[in-house]
Amino acid sequence: MNHDFVRLRLYVAGDSPNSQQARKNLQAFCEKHLVGCHVLEIVDVLLSLEQALEDGILMTPALVILSASPLRTVIGTLSDPQVVLNALQLAGIER
Amino acid sequence: MSFLTASALSSVSVRSSTGIVGLDEIMRGGLPRGRTTLLEGGAGCGKTVLALQTLVHSARELSEPGIFVAFEESSTRILANAASFGWDLASLQSKNLFFLDAQPSPELLVSGDFDLSGMLAGLDARVKSLGAKRIVFDALDIILSLLSDDLVRRREVNRIHEWLLARELTAMITLKSSDGLKVARQLDFLQFMVDCAIVLKSDVVQGTSQRSLRVIKCRGSSFDENEAPFVIGAQGIEVASTFSHSNYEIVVSDERVSSGVERxxxxxxxxxxxxxxxxxxxxxxxxxxxxxxxxxxxxxxxxxxxxxxxxxxxxxxxxxxxxxxxxxxxxxxxxxxxxxxxxxxxxxxxxxxxxxxxxxxxxxxxxxxxxxxxxxxxxxxxxxxxxxxxxxxxxxxxxxxxxxxxxxxxxxxxxxxxxxxxxxxxxxxxxxxxxxxxxxxxxxxxxxxxxxxxxxxxxxxxxxxxxxxxxxxxVYHAGGEVLMGSMRFEKERANMLAQRRREADNEQVRIEIDAAVLELEMKLLVIQREIALKRAEKLNRALYAEAQAEDEAFADAMLWQRRGGNDESGGKDDNEP
Incomplete structure (x- = not known):
């Protein structure tokens, strides 16, 4: 068990169906796998236009694991929790 | 967005120059303004160069700012390529050109459905700040291949298309196609959606590279449907328009120029x-x-x-x-x-x-x-x-x-x-x-x-x-044959000799006639002399006769006097033998 908090950032595009779905899926994932050990930031690219470009976010929704080096990105509605787990594993965060 | 689309529809025949003369000729002026053009072709066909050249032209010559979205190559590589064509992008980049590096990271994981609204939102900001009129999506297939199925691809392409139309951007989308003629079947709906489609081809014929492009669709006007050869030269793409030049003003001259050979x-x-x-x-x-x-x-x-x-x-x-x-x-x-x-x-x-x-x-x-x-x-x-x-x-x-x-x-x-x-x-x-x-x-x-x-x-x-x-x-004709070379030389020589002979003959005759004339003239002179002589002789004789008569008369008179006779009898006597 890693003592550090896992820092996550979810880029969404307003209330588009995919973005809504991603929020819901990520919430469920965190409640199951990252209880009490994560920090989640949600960025709406429609409101922060420049930031999305600067961060190289082309596709939304996109989950970026900020704790990983290099940054690891999972795009999509995060409908498959296994992919997110794999991403965390690749980032060296064992769950 | 649909009302914006409708307003753009009315202007489909307005053209935006590509800066490539031959291509503009083929499309009767250029790309449909405010519309989307699809560029398809295999690897190394020149899609990126064509798109970039058009963007650079509009930014530099028409002062229309543009955005280049690079899905495949990094913008630094694209800039290096552009430098080799002598396009100075550094000066344009500050105010008229923007490059967006949009290569998906190879580390990217996909879970579930996603869309491109994030990128479009970001680009929205750029379009506004730059006042962009043109945009290029280079290698859109890269990003579309990440999408799970055809339906989603179609949805995202539609999203981009609507976005472009709403902003009235003159856009070029480049797409790789495997066999050089047709894009992957999942993406062929793009051809139907866009207002203009150009296929680029690179063939090798007997070891020589032959590039060509063909406009397969261009709404709003007629266009040249034939394949047009093109080359990527030192200054970029040059398209050879096979479009009929009949409507060109040609200066017809009556002036003659020498061939360099007088004859x-x-x-x-x-x-x-x-x-x-x-x-x-x-x-x-x-x-x-x-x-x-x-x-x-x-x-x-x-x-x-x-x-x-x-x-x-x-x-x-x-x-x-x-x-x-x-x-x-x-x-x-x-x-x-x-x-x-x-x-x-x-x-x-x-x-x-x-x-x-x-x-x-x-x-x-x-x-x-x-x-x-x-x-x-x-x-x-x-x-x-x-x-x-x-x-x-x-x-x-x-x-x-x-x-x-x-x-x-x-x-x-x-x-x-x-x-x-x-x-x-x-x-x-x-x-x-x-x-x-x-x-x-x-x-x-x-x-x-x-x-x-x-x-x-x-x-x-x-x-x-x-x-x-x-x-x-x-050349000489002899017996139905044309004579050249030494045969002509012989013929010429024979002609020359004949000519000389003729000339010599003429000369001889002339001399002979001259001699004859001279002879006659001499004869004439002799005769004239003879005549003169005869005349003199005649005169002489007359004078002599006169003198003689006088002398005789004188002698008679003298005799008569001596004999003491008279004039009459003396005369009678004298007549007697």
Missing amino acids: LDSMLGGGYFRGASVLITGSPGTAKTTLSGAFAQAACERGERTLFVTFDSHGDEIVRNLASVDIQLKPFVGNLLQMHSARAIGGNAEIHLMRIKHLAEEFGARCLIVDPISALAKSGNADLSHSVIERLVDWSKKKGITLICTSLVDHTLFQGEGSPVQISTIADTWIKLNYVVHAGERNRGLSIIKSRGTEHSNQVRELVLSKDGISLTD
């Missing part, structure tokens, strides 16, 4: 027309180059800039070789005459055409010689060469450049008066050189097969090369 000028009624295209055909060694050289010398002597393009040998060699027949080009090389040697092997005819046009324009040539133009048909260019040569002829006409092309007639392939590259039909003047083999000799014959707008001699002349230059001589 040939008179055969042509004064020389070639200025701006005409002249074709000289003949087997190897029939003096095609020599005839071209004579024209070059004449042109330079008139003070006209001349470009001599040679595919066969080096320019210096030609200058040296032509000096042996008293064609002196050396004094003009470097000022009025530019020699350009090119090798046809491995070259694309299109590239040669481009280079020739470029050189001629840069040099300000008024006369152009391409020796031999048949070199353009070599190594895989056979299909293309006719179109290339036709465009060279059209172009030189438009520019008022007098064009001399030589062409090799290969007897093993062509019989009769055919030219391998069938430019004989578009050339204004066609001079044919051939060897006449007779009585164990080869001699060069020259005939004018056609010369438009000119009453020309239809006689074959013998072309004689000597250290004093080129000359054309009459």
Whole structure:
């Protein structure tokens, strides 16, 4: 068990169906796998236009694991929790 | 968004120049303004270059800012490529050009459905801040391949399309296609959606690269549907428009320019027309180059800039070789005459055409010689060469450049008066050189097969090369045969001897008559003298007779006196014997 908090950032595009779905899926994932050990930031690219470009976010929704080096990105509605787990594993965060 | 789409629909026939002359001609002015154009083609077809060139042109020449979204290559690589074409992007980048690096990270994981609204939102900000009018999505297939199924792809492409239309951006989307003709089937709906689609192709024909593009769709106007060859040259893409040049203003000149051979000028009624295209055909060694050289010398002597393009040998060699027949080009090389040697092997005819046009324009040539133009048909260019040569002829006409092309007639392939590259039909003047083999000799014959707008001699002349230059001589006909070479020489000699003999005979007769006249005159003089003599004698005799009579009378009188007689009886007595 890693003592550090896992820092996550979810880029969404307003209330588009995919973005809504991603929020819901990520919430469920965190409640199951990252209880009490994560920090989640949600960025709406429609409101922060420049930031999305600067961060190289082309596709939304996109989950970026900020704790990983290099940054690891999972795009999509995060409908498959296994992919997110794999991403965390690749980032060296064992769950 | 639909109301914006409707407003844009009304302007589909408005065009935005691509900055590529040939392509603008094909699409009657350029890309549909405010609409999307699809560029498809295999790897290395020139899609990115074409899109970038258009963007640079609009940013620089039309002051229309543009955005380049790079899905495949990094912007630094694209900038480096652009630098090799001499496009200075650094100055444009600050205010008129924006590059977005949009390569998906290879580490990217996908879980579930996603869309491109994030990118479009970001681009929205850029479009507004830059005031962009143009945008390029380079290698959109990269990002579409990440999407899970066709339905989602279609949805995202629609999203981009709607976004572009709403902002009235003139867009280019490039897409890789595997076989060079058709994009992957999942993406072919793109072709239906966009307002303009261009397919780029790169073939290799007998080892020579042949690029071509074809507009398969262009809403709002007619367009040239044929394949148009193009090249990626030092300054970017140049498209050869095969579009008919009939609506070009061509300056028709009545001015004659010398062919450099006096006798040939008179055969042509004064020389070639200025701006005409002249074709000289003949087997190897029939003096095609020599005839071209004579024209070059004449042109330079008139003070006209001349470009001599040679595919066969080096320019210096030609200058040296032509000096042996008293064609002196050396004094003009470097000022009025530019020699350009090119090798046809491995070259694309299109590239040669481009280079020739470029050189001629840069040099300000008024006369152009391409020796031999048949070199353009070599190594895989056979299909293309006719179109290339036709465009060279059209172009030189438009520019008022007098064009001399030589062409090799290969007897093993062509019989009769055919030219391998069938430019004989578009050339204004066609001079044919051939060897006449007779009585164990080869001699060069020259005939004018056609010369438009000119009453020309239809006689074959013998072309004689000597250290004093080129000359054309009459040929002799004897017993239905044309005599050339030594047979002509013999005939000429025989004629000359006969002439001399005639002259000598005449001289003799003249002398004889003179002598006769002189003799007669002498005779006349003698007779005149005789007459004078006779007259004198006659006078003499008369005087003598008178004197005698006087004397006798005197003597009678004296006698009478002595006898003392009288006048009457004395007279009577005297009469008695």
